[in-house]
């Protein structure tokens with residue numbers, strides 16, 4: 001199936017299944033393969049708007065779990081999801097999070113953060129890398145010792161360097177490229193496990 005047709009199919013499926021974005025099928029595929037989400041977990045979702053990853057995660061961590069959704073644009077309320085609006089790179093937002101939820105509270109950090117695209121590949125990759133680095137800083141601060149990170153990155157010349165950085169904090173770093181993401185940008189997901 002061609003890239004545009006595949007994206008249309010995912011968009012229609014998201015609408016039919018009540019998800020806010022077709023992006024959810026990327027997380028679902030990775031979760032089904034790697035069994036990331038479990039009942040009782042606390043999950044931080046960075047770059048959560050419009051909210052499909054949080055919707056799915058909130059269902060999967062029930063009962064007893066919670067999802068905290070961070071985005072600089074508003075996320076409409078969702079059951080089982082606490083919303084925190086702001087720029088993930090803002091130290092004040094980090095402090096607010098830590099005050100509210102505590103250090104080392106999370107089982108899983110998800111980051112689907114993406115820059116607004118300029119169309120200039122190198123610039124977009126550099127912005128994506130800055131967001132991915134921020135996700136790693138969050139993971140270092142908020143994850144439990146056994147916690148995991150799933151982070152989106154636009155592939156570029158610095159991708160290998162970023163993967164090396166991740167290897168310093170995690171035992172295993174694997175690349176995931178879900179079907180819903182194929183045929184689109186050079187985005188990939190790095191799954192980091194301890």
Ligand SMILES: C[S@@+](CC[C@H](N)C(=O)[O-])C[C@H]1O[C@@H](n2cnc3c(N)ncnc32)[C@H](O)[C@@H]1O
Pocket residue numbers: 020021023024046047048049050051052053054070071072073086087088089112113114115116131
């Ligand atoms: C691809 S969308 C995420 C889609 C989401 N996973 C879903 O399932 O609905 C990328 C998001 O990253 C957010 N974002 C980009 N830069 C950010 C930043 N510095 N801080 C917080 N959110 C950011 C954007 O506002 C956008 O909502």
